[in-house]
Amino acid sequence: MFRTLRSVARVGLVLCAVTVPATASADTLFSLGAGYFVVKAEDARADGDVLRRNLDFLVFDLKDFNGGAVNADFMFGFGRYLEAGVGIGFYQRTVPSVYADYTADDGFEIEQDLKLRTAPVTATVRLFPAGRFGSFQPYIGGGIAVVAWRYSETGEFIDFTDGSIFRESYSDSGNATGPVFLGGVRFPVGDNLLFGGEFRYHDVKADLNLAEGFAGERIDLGGYTTTVTFAFRF
Numbered sequence: 001m002f003r004t005l006r007s008v009a010r011v012g013l014v015l016c017a018v019t020v021p022a023t024a025s026a027d028t029l030f031s032l033g034a035g036y037f038v039v040k041a042e043d044a045r046a047d048g049d050v051l052r053r054n055l056d057f058l059v060f061d062l063k064d065f066n067g068g069a070v071n072a073d074f075m076f077g078f079g080r081y082l083e084a085g086v087g088i089g090f091y092q093r094t095v096p097s098v099y100a101d102y103t104a105d106d107g108f109e110i111e112q113d114l115k116l117r118t119a120p121v122t123a124t125v126r127l128f129p130a131g132r133f134g135s136f137q138p139y140i141g142g143g144i145a146v147v148a149w150r151y152s153e154t155g156e157f158i159d160f161t162d163g164s165i166f167r168e169s170y171s172d173s174g175n176a177t178g179p180v181f182l183g184g185v186r187f188p189v190g191d192n193l194l195f196g197g198e199f200r201y202h203d204v205k206a207d208l209n210l211a212e213g214f215a216g217e218r219i220d221l222g223g224y225t226t227t228v229t230f231a232f233r234f
Contacts, residue, residue: 027077028234029085033198035227037069037091040220046205050151050216051114057215058112060097065116067093069225075126080133083126083141089225092117102158104165112155118221119148120202122180137186137194145180145202149173151219170212176221178204186231194231199224 042062045052051062073087093116098109124143130136152171159166184198204221208214 029073029075029077029083029194029231030234031073031075031087031229031231033071033073033227033229035069035071035198035225037067037223037225039063039065039223046218046220048216048218049205049220050208050214050218051220053214053216054097054114057100058097059100060095060114064095065093067091069227071120071225071227073122073124075231077132080131081128083128083132083139085124085126087122087124089120089122090118099158104156110156110158110165112153112157115150115152115154116219116221117150120145120180120204121148122146122202124180124182126182135188137188137196138183139185140183142179142181144177145204146175146177147202147204147206147221148175149206149219149221151208153214170214172209172212172214174206176204176206178202178222184227184229186229192233194229194233196229196231198227198229200227201225 039062042052042055069089069091071087071089073085075083075085077083095114097112097114102110104110122143122145124141126139126141128137128139130138150171150173152169154169156165156167180200180202182198182200184196186194186196188194201224202222206219206221208217208219210217
């Protein structure tokens with residue numbers, strides 16, 4: 001966990017160095033957001049995705065992985081129409097599952113918890129067609145996301161060589177990179193406060209360590225986030 005956080009911090013420092021403008025005259029914004037992350041549907045997930053494969057023999061609802069997400073962004077203005085920035089987010093969800101066709105000898109379900117955590121670090125550019133200083137500030141943009149992730153399966157499992165049931169925890173983690181696309185709108189409230197909403201999509205996939213015994217060799221980390229934002233200009 002600490003190794004992953006150190007990796008994310010290093011990436012954030014590099015992205016800040018690339019993104020921060022050289023001129024001191026550029027204005028700066030700090031934005032906080034809270035919203036809802038929606039994972040990709042089953043038919044849109046990558047080939048070999050572990051959650052898609054798990055649905056072949058486990059009972060769970062993929063929609064249960066949808067959940068709350070938070071993020072923070074530093075953005076730097078470049079004239080009237082452009083901003084560039086860096087940000088970090090956090091999402092975590094645990095979903096219960098059971099075997100579809102098997103129960104224990106006592107009739108009880110054979111249960112597991114599937115847990116996914118992501119912490120994306122992003123570098124983005126936003127274009128404001130109507131300008132950055134009006135009473136209505138729509139924008140579109142995109143960039144790159146480096147996602148620190150961890151996936152685990154914990155609970156009871158079946159050894160199909162002898163039919164026995166055992167308890168175990170399987171996990172894998174790492175960093176994966178992919179594009180991010182976004183669009184939103186801001187409304188100024190007073191001189192330095194802005195309120196708005198943003199829709200963000202990132203397409204990131206990671207390879208899993210097959211030695212851990214997962215049903216799939218990849219995990220699709222992509223999805224859609226709808227966020228309410230509060231930004232402070234300084």
